[in-house]
Amino acid sequence: MPEKLEEIVRAAIAAAQEAGDLPPFEVGDLGLERPADPANGDWSSTVALRSAKLARRAPRQIAGAIVAHLPADPALERVEVAGPGFVNFYLAAASANEVFRTVREQGADYARSAMGAGTRLQVEFVSANPVGPLHIGHGRWAALGDSLCRVMEHAGYEVEREYYINDHGSQMDVFGHSVSMRYRQLLDVQAERGCDVEAAREVLLADRAAFVADEDDLRPETHPLTDAFNEALGGNAYGGDYIVDIAARFVREDGARWADAPEDERMVEFRERGYRWMLDSIRETCHAARCDFDVWFSERSLYEKGPDGTSAVDRALAKLDELGHLYRDEAGALWFRSTTFGDDKDRVLIKTNGEYTYFASDVAYHYNKFQRVDHVIDIWGADHHGYIKRVASVCEALGYPTQFEVLLGQLVNLLRDGAPVRMSKRKGTMVTFDELLEEVGADATRYTLISKSSNQMIDFDIEQAKRQDNTNPVYYVQYAHARICSILRRGAGVALEEAEALGMDEVAERAVGETYDLGLLTDPAEAALARKLSELPGLVEGCARDRAPFRLTHYAEELAAEFHSFYAACQVLPGAGRPLDEGLSRARLAACDACRRVLALTLGLVGVSAPQSM
Numbered sequence: 001m002p003e004k005l006e007e008i009v010r011a012a013i014a015a016a017q018e019a020g021d022l023p024p025f026e027v028g029d030l031g032l033e034r035p036a037d038p039a040n041g042d043w044s045s046t047v048a049l050r051s052a053k054l055a056r057r058a059p060r061q062i063a064g065a066i067v068a069h070l071p072a073d074p075a076l077e078r079v080e081v082a083g084p085g086f087v088n089f090y091l092a093a094a095s096a097n098e099v100f101r102t103v104r105e106q107g108a109d110y111a112r113s114a115m116g117a118g119t120r121l122q123v124e125f126v127s128a129n130p131v132g133p134l135h136i137g138h139g140r141w142a143a144l145g146d147s148l149c150r151v152m153e154h155a156g157y158e159v160e161r162e163y164y165i166n167d168h169g170s171q172m173d174v175f176g177h178s179v180s181m182r183y184r185q186l187l188d189v190q191a192e193r194g195c196d197v198e199a200a201r202e203v204l205l206a207d208r209a210a211f212v213a214d215e216d217d218l219r220p221e222t223h224p225l226t227d228a229f230n231e232a233l234g235g236n237a238y239g240g241d242y243i244v245d246i247a248a249r250f251v252r253e254d255g256a257r258w259a260d261a262p263e264d265e266r267m268v269e270f271r272e273r274g275y276r277w278m279l280d281s282i283r284e285t286c287h288a289a290r291c292d293f294d295v296w297f298s299e300r301s302l303y304e305k306g307p308d309g310t311s312a313v314d315r316a317l318a319k320l321d322e323l324g325h326l327y328r329d330e331a332g333a334l335w336f337r338s339t340t341f342g343d344d345k346d347r348v349l350i351k352t353n354g355e356y357t358y359f360a361s362d363v364a365y366h367y368n369k370f371q372r373v374d375h376v377i378d379i380w381g382a383d384h385h386g387y388i389k390r391v392a393s394v395c396e397a398l399g400y401p402t403q404f405e406v407l408l409g410q411l412v413n414l415l416r417d418g419a420p421v422r423m424s425k426r427k428g429t430m431v432t433f434d435e436l437l438e439e440v441g442a443d444a445t446r447y448t449l450i451s452k453s454s455n456q457m458i459d460f461d462i463e464q465a466k467r468q469d470n471t472n473p474v475y476y477v478q479y480a481h482a483r484i485c486s487i488l489r490r491g492a493g494v495a496l497e498e499a500e501a502l503g504m505d506e507v508a509e510r511a512v513g514e515t516y517d518l519g520l521l522t523d524p525a526e527a528a529l530a531r532k533l534s535e536l537p538g539l540v541e542g543c544a545r546d547r548a549p550f551r552l553t554h555y556a557e558e559l560a561a562e563f564h565s566f567y568a569a570c571q572v573l574p575g576a577g578r579p580l581d582e583g584l585s586r587a588r589l590a591a592c593d594a595c596r597r598v599l600a601l602t603l604g605l606v607g608v609s610a611p612q613s614m
Contacts, residue, residue, distance in 0.1 A: 001075070001098075001534070002032050005043055005089060008071055013047075015069040022065050025054035034535060041080070041088030042096060042531065048085035059085025096527060097518035099534040103594035104512075107505070108601055111537040115544060116157030122369055123149050125379035126286065127164040130279045131175035133242055134433040136412045136449075136460065137381065139289065142433075143449035144409060145379050146291040147549040147606045154605060155544035160373060161293045163286075167275060168299040168361065175278075176271025178238040180263065181229050182247035183270065187259055189225075190251075201248040205241055240430070246274045285434050289442055290607045302364045303356075313356065316364040316398075317349060325397045336363070341393035362387075363394050370400050377547065379407045379454075407547055409454040415461040440465045446607045447474035451553045473557055474608060477599065480560035482614040483567075484596040491573055491589050496613055504612060508593040516586040525562075525569040529591060532562045533598050540605075549606060556602045563595050 009030055016022040031046030048063035055062055063081040070079055075095035080088045103110050125145030128138050149159045182204065189200040204225055211223035220227055230237060237243075250258070250270060258266045279296075286292065302312040310318075317334070320326050325337050326349070334350040336359075349360045369376050376395075380387070388406045395404040414421040414431055421431060437445055444465040451473065452458050470476045489499050491511030499507045521530075536555070543549050572588045574580040600610035 001043065001091070001095070004073075004075065005032055005045070006030055008073060009045060009047060009066060009087070011071055012066045012069040015071075016065040019069065021068065022057070022062065023055055025051060027051065034531075034538065035088070038528070038531065040082065040086070042091045043089040044082075045087040045089070046085075048081075048087060052085070063087050093522050093527070094519035096530050096534075097521050097591075099530050100518055100521075100591045100594040103533055103597050104508075104590060107597060108604075110598065110601060111154065111540045113155045113537065113541050113544070115155040115541050116152060119157050119375060120160070120373040121152055121157040121375045121377065122160045122162055122373040123152070123377045123379065124162040124164055124369075126291075127166065128282065129166045129171055130275050130282060131171055131238055132240060132278065134282060134285050135430050136414055136433055136436055137409075139433040139436065139445065140409055140412050140449045140458065141379050141381075142286060142289050142291040143446045143607065144407070144454055144549070146289075147446075147450050147552075148377070148379075148407075148547060150605045150607065151540060151543045151549045151552070154540050157544070160295060161291075162295040162297055162369075163293045164365065165279065165296055165298045165300075168303060169358065172271055172275065173267065174233075174236055175238055175274065176267035177233055177263075178229075178243050179246050179250070179270040179274045180258075180266045181232055181237070182244050183250050183258065183266075185225055185229065186244075186247055186251050187256055197248055197251040200251075201244060204244045208239070208241060208244065246270075246277060249277070250274075285432075285437070288437050289433070289446065297365070297368075299361055299365070302361055302368070311364075312368055313360055313364040316367040317360070319367065320363070320394070320397060323397060336394060336397070338390050338393040338397075341396045343389045343393045347390050359390065362391055366391060366395055366404065367398055370395070370398065370403065375403045375405075377405050377407060379409060382408045382410050382455075384408070405547075407454050410457040412449070413457060413459045415459055415464075417463045418461065421462070436462070443478070443608045444472070444474050447477075447553060450550055450606050453548060453550050468614075473553065475614075477553075477556045477560045477603065478609075478611055479614055480563050481596060481599045481603070481610045482612060484563065484592050484599070485612040487567075487572055487592055488589065488596070491585075499612065504596065508589075508596070512589045512593060513586050516590045517583055518587055518590070520581075520584045520587045521591060523566075523570050525566040526588075526591060529562050529566045529595060532559050533594060536598055536602070552602050552606050556599065556606075559595065559599060559602065563592075563599075566591070566595075 010027060013022065013027050017024055027047070028050060029047075031050055032043055033046075035041055035044045048059040048066065051062055052059045060081060063085045066087055067079050067081055070076075075092055077090045077092045079090070082088050123145055125141045126134070126138050128134055134142075146161065149161050153159045185204060186197060186200045189195070189203050190197065193199070193203070195203075207223050207225040210219075211226040214220075214222060226239070230239065250273075258269065261269075283296075305311050317326065320336060325340065327335050327337065329335060331352040333348055333352045335346045336349055338347045339345060347359050348357050349363065350356055366376065378391075385408060391406075392404055395401070440462060448460055448465050449458065464472060465474075468475055470479070485499070485504055485507075488504065488508050488511045489496065492499075492507045494502065494507055494510070521527075539551060539555055543551050570588055571578060571580050572592060573585060603610045
């Protein structure tokens with residue numbers, strides 16, 4: 001409809017100019033939009049206000065001339081000039097209701113856009129160090145990143161999902177030493193108690209649980225093994241239960257093979273194998289959250305020498321040097337002139353001892369990205385805010401001044417029935433993303449984590465997310481979808497099992513029939529439902545443009561509410577003592593089916609399922 005309205009408005013302006021009712025002027029954006037209040041029409045144009053200076057006429061005079069020259073069209077019930085010069089369009093019922101038919105014909109392709117056509121977009125998100133399980137903060141980035149990718153794909157972008165594996169740096173050695181120490185402790189416990197590895201593992205876990213419970217460290221005798229672990233590693237260790245689990249796996253697979261090996265040799269073995277196991281676990285967690293990546297990019301690969309003897313880091317720094325953006329100080333350190341691009345200070349790339357800084361990896365990594373895609377979106381935690389300018393500066397220096405952006409995500413407060421869930425980084429205690437998915441489910445977890453703007457903190461109440469009633473937003477929306485499926489099954493005369501075999505699209509075809517008259521739908525509740533469905537195309541483009549997939553959850557809840565209002569006001573199926581015209585019933589079933597499809601599409605765009613029954 002916006003395209004049709006644009007066509008007739010431009011035709012009206014041309015006719016008014018030809019008749020001399022308007023002077024010649026170039027017509028720009030017509031400013032077509034949906035009024036917030038339906039009383040102001042189905043669509044409104046601000047073209048008269050936008051053209052006042054060019055036409056040297058009052059906006060209301062321009063608007064009046066446009067309306068006077070509008071070609072007759074059965075899609076329009078009436079057109080009015082309002083306020084300072086708005087042109088408000090009121091659609092005929094049959095025309096407004098055509099959205100029901102459009103949705104049914106287009107199905108999952110409804111609201112697709114060519115907005116991003118031809119643009120290769122990469123979204124990099126989660127990217128947690130592969131030295132521990134994902135936590136709820138990572139879960140938020142997974143939900144946000146994947147939902148954004150789905151929205152951008154629907155808006156026409158060619159999207160690549162990427163996970164950056166931080167597998168180069170001191171944290172990897174800390175991980176290896178942590179596993180090594182726990183491995184040695186497991187062997188010691190086995191030897192002292194004459195038990196198997198499973199029993200030894202329980203001893204270490206019980207000791208760690210006592211350490212966690214002893215918040216003020218008043219009873220060290222209850223956790224000597226964990227104290228020894230921390231003391232041996234100088235507190236520079238990963239202390240979670242998962243480290244004990246990884247060490248136990250080494251004992252099961254290798255026995256005491258590494259007991260007498262030099263610490264560095266044992267650490268490297270445990271680091272490399274443990275890292276692979278941890279990365280496999282992260283992949284599985286992401287998959288369980290319906291978040292699968294196209295590329296898993298290893299930071300280590302940036303330092304691997306190619307046939308020409310250079311690495312990706314070497315090549316990126318050489319490019320910056322060629323462009324005149326590097327210099328060495330008196331001590332021999334290599335610097336990037338980031339102040340040239342507005343950063344508060346220049347940034348070190350190679351220290352005086354020849355060691356690369358983490359920023360050197362960032363430089364090479366983002367240079368690599370732009371060899372593959374046109375535009376990059378990185379999703380980072382809010383604590384990385386200070387890194388944005390330096391990375392943006394290097395992207396600008398490399399010739400990509402507008403093709404890099406960062407979305408910052410705020411933290412998640414985990415609650416249970418309103419009470420904070422206590423977690424401690426020092427104690428190594430947290431609720432893993434896996435545990436949350438298992439307890440709450442992927443649907444409620446993803447929906448909750450995507451329900452607010454990324455720059456807002458989220459209070460995630462586990463018990464609220466598990467509730468099976470209308471106080472739980474995801475349940476409310478899914479129930480609306482399931483309710484429509486039930487209506488369509490009854491309309492088609494098929495049982496649930498048969499419907500599952502046929503698929504709901506076929507069930508809907510049987511219920512609605514081949515022909516139906518949407519002009520019969522004249523109730524205000526039907527008009528409100530049609531209006532809400534027609535908002536999705538513009539909403540998808542807005543979500544893509546503003547990187548704001550959270551708006552889809554609000555829309556889904558509004559659409560579910562409109563459907564419930566429609567169903568309360570409009571009888572859909574004949575019943576005992578409640579006859580209904582067959583044509584009207586078919587038209588209303590078509591409206592139900594269109595609503596079902598849009599609910600499923602909207603939920604799908606945020607990675608949530610649309611159940612047929614609940």
